[in-house]
Amino acid sequence: MGKFYIDDQEVNFEPGQNVLQAALKAGINAPYFCYHEALGSAGACRMCTMELEPTKEGENSRLVVTCLQAAQDGQRYRLNKGIGDHVRQGVVEYYMTRHPHDCPVCDEAGDCQLQDMTILSHHTYRRFKGAKRTYMDQPMGPLIYNTANRCITCYRCTRFYQDYALGDDFGVYASGNRTTFRRSEEGHFDSPFSGNLIDVCPTGTFTDKVFRRKFSRTWQLEKNESICGHCSVGCHTEPGGRDNSLRRVHPFPNTKVNAHFICDRGRFGEHFSEANDRPLSAQINGVVVDNQKALDHIKDILTKSAGRIGILSSPDEDVSCHYALANIAEHFNGLFSPFVMPQTEDRTAAALALSRNTPSLTDIETADGAIIVGALTETAPMMDLAVRQLIKAGKTVHMLHASPTLLADIVRKQHPDQIHQAAPKNWAQIISSFDASHEAEEMGPNLFANLDTGKRIIILGVAVEMDIASMHALHDLCQAFENKQLTVQLGFALNGANATGSAMISAQYPSKQLLDAVRKKEIDTLMVCGADPFGFGAADWLPAREHIKQLIVFDNVNSPTLQIADVILPHATWSERRGISINYEGRIQGFNHAYQRAGTLTAVNLATALIGISANNFYEQQHNNIETLTGLNELHYNGCQCLNLHTQFEGRAEANQVSIDTNKDSVQVVRLTWHGGSNKASYATALASIKPWKDNIIYLHPDTAKRLQLNAETKLKLGNPTNANDNPINRSGMDQAFPIILNDNVAVDCLALTRTTLHHVGHLVNAIIPIDKLSIIAKEG
């Protein structure tokens, strides 16, 4: 801790900080382009030049690039007073000789660092009369728009894309005066973090293509800090809306969760709210009515069938929504559940109960080693970005996975021996063999043998892909590492943004109770909010459809369930409403609407209309409820408080351990997903258009194909799926034979299927199919 001076203003600094960093932290309006808090200094732009006053008599003052200058006690810099201003004006004038006359048609204008710096350095007229250098723009897919002329070669984009996010399909081309930044070939980016190029670029070289056709200047957007509702990490975002529509999503930097960046799912997936088929008006039996009429109608239905009512929410909805719906259910003497499937509920609760000292994203970034189980990139992309920082720092990262995942590709490139591919049914056994106490080679890989005592390792699992036995195996593994004097943090990526909050509430409202009641025909009116019980991957619910006389769906996507609903109510999205979400760490985060969309309702509106509870009373009640449930006094919603997951979910890891069939003569169905494939984000048209997997195709490892005697000329039929009660399920794809595609990244003995294919065939994720049930059919023609 010392201090230096800029224009006689005192600036405090920590050891290791550079002058620019300390000045920015102190709130000084220091100019810069290439410096970025997360990416560090490059010294490429020369914009942060300041004049350093001489310390001894007889010396001259000199110009220094402050982002490369370590702060030293007692130094005196001149920012606006000395010749530094003149130098910076020259730097900007040089940049502007090449910069096109684009501001009126550039999406960056208003948000543009080049504009700010040009004004800050008082540059006004282009004196250079020569012609401007130009580049061809490169088509970069449906998400990002490239205008190469605008580049000022600050290198921030490659420093982010290659060095920070470890992407390899984008880089620097040509040299010297002709340097440019582009992909190796036309087309969309491979990285799930490519959207950050838009924010990282200080000019308009990379702009948001989704925003482009409904563009508004930044100051015209209604903005607010919100929480991303597309995975369990719960990053802080800043959606901007105008005129009843979402225009763009930016990250909202905060040090607790996502310090600077968000993934493409968070940025472009939120545009599901702009899908053409989004329900935006209430409907009764296909007839559009106004909201009040629909609410009156629902009140009638619920009053008439009181006692035979079920309300189903989903982990994609927030705590306030759950509470409001639970209140409605209790008022009409019905049942409520925040989970569709008991299986998912058990897994989520078990994962939370077994979490140990859950790592935050910063904890992951600064660990000394990691074990990843499952397709992490595809479940929680920001956790993957944190793990990439470990890989970049040369730390050991072991990975066990069944379906293809981008993180595995990155680990494989550097350490192919640290990748373990296996069917999920064998995971528990494999994880036990990782046991750090085993010294002998044949007992399995002795991980982290070279780590000194006291080092910290991170274990991350993907709850939706793991059975409870393998979660327990991971938990036991922690103990084994702790015996070796290593610090271990175990966390799970969950399915659903508010999975933790949902699991907390489900102790009181278990999903099994609701599902059983539906099966026993005790329920004839079902209200569904955000969930999709008759759609993707929820085979247990399908046979119950015929018992339900009135299906009320309250949602913001055109899901298969919504398509068969009797009454439809339009639901506001997370950016359009107020709520509370709890992320995988147990961090309690409140959010408020960024913009408003006329005609949509929230669950609290429903509670007000149906059971007459006022919004103020509701929020007060909810606050007290959460305080009682969590045991936290003085509850805040700013993300500072974390639940104690261990006490909160105590005893829920033992529930319903299904014995696993590790029979050798069977194959296992694994979910084939990608970073834009979450429940809601898959309705965002632009993002969904770059989905890498094809529907109605089975992806499998060449060895599996050899074993099943499959080749390009044959098709595979999966046989009749059954639900938990051994009832056969009728699905359109049941009798269909699917072509196969060989993929090395699918584990042996696994059949990887997309969500849509799973929906067609009716099989569950991780379903085990005996080989004799599969049939191989020759292709026609």
Place this chain on the structure above:
Amino acid sequence: MYKLIQEIFGGFIVTLKHAFRPRDTIQYPEQRKARSERFRGRIVLTKDPDGQERCVSCYLCSSVCPVDCIDIQGTEDENERRYPAKFDINFSRCILCGLCEEACPTLAIQLTQDYEFCSTNREKLLYHKEDLLIDGTGKHPDYSFYHHAGVPIKGKAIGDNPDEQKPVDVYTNLP
């Protein structure tokens, strides 16, 4: 007494003098006054010399407008040329200050000599794009923004502007 008479008749004389002077008032609407070249009247949107809309919906006019009477929503056509899908000016609010014209980087929005557009109906004073857009270049007959901007549009590729070099070949390191 003399002073009193002088004051009364003096007043009559002044009145008589003014009766034979040229009039300052004119017989509007039969007679109209010549307006200055810089007169700021009704706002129009002009087209460039090629007959294309000049407005690129950069939102500068609506941002600079002190009374917030301009509402725009920009979009882009299939030739990647930007245009306003919606351009509304509420003339019941507009104070004809001309800041929008000053801010317009494409010289699209211009104030004309016309000032006779009052109405007894406020609805009629909300001018939409079809009411504002004229078939002509207005005060600036030669300017076309896209001939200076770096972005390509249909018929003008990158490097076609007079002040641009041909695009760099990024796959060579030869000088």
